[in-house]
Amino acid sequence: MTSQLLADLEWRGLIAQTTDREELTKDLNSKPLKFYIGFDPTAPSLHVGNLVVILVMRRFQLAGHLPIALVGGATGLVGDPSGRNEERTLNDESVVEQWVGNIRSQLERFLDFNSGKSAAVMANNLDWTKPVSALEFLRDIGKHFSVNQMLAKDSVSSRLESGGISYTEFSYQVLQAFDYLELYRRDNCRLQLGGSDQWGNIVAGLDLIRKVESRSAHAFTIPLMAKSDGSKFGKTAGGSVWLDSEMTSPYAFFQFWINTDDADVEKYLKVFSFKDRSEIERLIETVKVNPGAREAQRELAREITSLVHGADQCAKVEAASLALFGQGDLSALDEKTLAAALAQLPKVSINKGEAFPTWVDLLAATGVVDSKSAARRIVKENGAYLNNEKITGEDFAPTKADLIHGRFLVLRKGKRDLASVELI
RNA sequence: GGCGGGUUGCCCGAGCGGCCAAUGGGAGGGGACUGUAAAUCCCCCGGCUCUGCCUUCGAAGGUUCAAAUCCUUCACCCGCCA
Structure with a gap:
């Protein structure tokens, strides 16, 4: 099982870079390996972009390895310069703390935290970063870092060209390296995964471990998700697609996947689906043979929505999607089906006895x-x-x-943007 | 510390006293074609009680009949010199 993990990840296009592949393969095959990924609280919720990495984590766990889900209570206060050409605005500690909580509970849905010895564990780098004094940090950790090397990192050098970087964000890689060292020491964690933009930060950790402990550890990065048309993955007109159902409704979430470009669906299936290879290949074939049916998109939407929002919720939104897009005559739907479908949409109520507002007012509302x-x-x-x-x-x-049925109006803007009005 | 340049709508970027809600591109939205896809073509893209009115051009004051455009102060950014 384990021996196939890397091959499977390779086939799915989920490997960007690793440290010595042979060593890594050997270690992964010999015994359950502790590994970690860090998630910084930069927003109230994780989004579909994060899902790529989370699901790789899940694949490692399914293959028998031991995940440490690290939430960046400390690093989130500082801000990662990677992939940004501008300094971040610092968030309040209380805000970050709340986001840490949100992210924790979201991660719990994707990993198994309960099955005894092989259970995943949660960690927060604030726990070991906060107690360290600035002096200790500079003497014990900082001493191992060469500014020359730090400046050479992509995340820093690109910022030096594009307007500068604060000392705060410059220090980010040291903090992340410290995390890796800490997890190595306390849990014998010997592998860190991350998006490909994290390579520099991860390697900083490897260097630190080598210097302080004279031991080696592994790095594994996952390609950043790119769409075939060059636009950013995980964004829609309304902004990011969040995992939080308050921020992106399960219906909108399902629609996001259903609307996947033909050109991207193969990639998405490989990255997000836990179906086996032959089933995925069959679905890819359906895109080529009969793209109009969009079977692959449907399967994808179903699987990911179930995973994120649960099978029940998924069934509801899929039914809504089918009902609302399936036919022109909405009044042909029975009241219960229609009500359930409309419940998934943005909605506004009007009171019995009041004059009906205009369509324009309703839509705006x-x-x-x-x-x-x-x-x-x-x-x-x-x-x-x-x-x-x-x-x-x-x-x-x-x-x-x-x-319709004396209660409902269905508003539509353009081809696929729906909203409901209910008379109450 | 000194000198110069900059800050424009979601983003990039013109405008440099009236013809400016402000050229152009991108993003976004609608339509046609389709398959709740892509590409393409056309249209739109500050708000409202919408033939007009209101609010925008870093912030606050000022000059003027009239300012994004001129002046003053402040904030931030970017160069060059020290």
Whole structure:
């Protein structure tokens, strides 16, 4: 099983760089290896981009290795310069602390923390970083770092060219190296995984371990997810696709995957799916033979949504997706099905007895557009629909007769942006 | 510390006293074609009680009938010199 891990990861395109491959293979095959990945609290929630790395972690655990999920309570206070051409704004300690909590509970969904000896464990680098004084840090850790080497790191040198870097962010790699050393010492953790932008930081840890402990450890990086059209993975019009259901609804999450480009679906399946290789290859084939059916996208959406939001929630949103996109005549849906589907959408209520607002006002109220001007524009551009029927005229207002099952209106903006209105 | 240059709408970037809600590109949105895909083409893209009004061009004051455009102070950035 283990011996196939690297080969499988390779096939999935999940290996960017590793330290000595032979050594790593040997170590992975000989016994369960402790490994870690760090997640810095830079937002209230993890997003689909993080999922790539989390799922690699899961693959390692499934292959018998022991994950340490590290939350960056300390590093999150400092800010990683990697991949940024601008200094970060420091976040308040209380905010970071809250984000640490959020990230912890999200990570718990993807790893097994309960099965005795092989269980994953959680760690927070604030636990060992906070007690260290600045003087101790400079003398015990800082002494092992050459500024020349630190400056040579991509994350730093690119910043030197693009406007500079503060001492705070410059120190980031030292902090992360300290984490690796600490985990090596206390848990004999000998492998660190991360996105490919983390290579420099990870290697800084390896160097530190070599200098202080005279021992070697491993680094493994995962390619950054890229879309075929060059745009950034994990972003939609509304911003990032978050794992938190309050920030990205499960319905929107499902839609994100359903709308995957044909050109990307093969890559996504390999990266995100836990289906076996033959099943994935079969799905890839369906994209070539009958792309219009979008079977691969559907399977992908189903699997990832189930994993992140649970099978029940996934079933609900998929039903909603099918109901709302399946047919033109919404009134043909029975009330229960429609109600369940609409519950997944942004919604607004209107009170019985009050006059019906205009379509423009309703759409603006759902938050699907930012302003009434934007809603008006949609009408003008012929992208406004009520119950799947195109409407015209900026002052168009629905009437009682438009209510489906006496309660619902379905607003649509363009081809696929839906919202619901309920009479209460 | 001295001298010079900069700060414009989501991003990049023109404008340098009235014709400016502000050229152009990108991102984004709508339409056509499709498959809730991509590419392509067309249109749109500050807000509102929308033939008009309101708020924007780093911040605050000022000059003027009129300022993104001129002046003053402040903040931040970038160069060159020390």
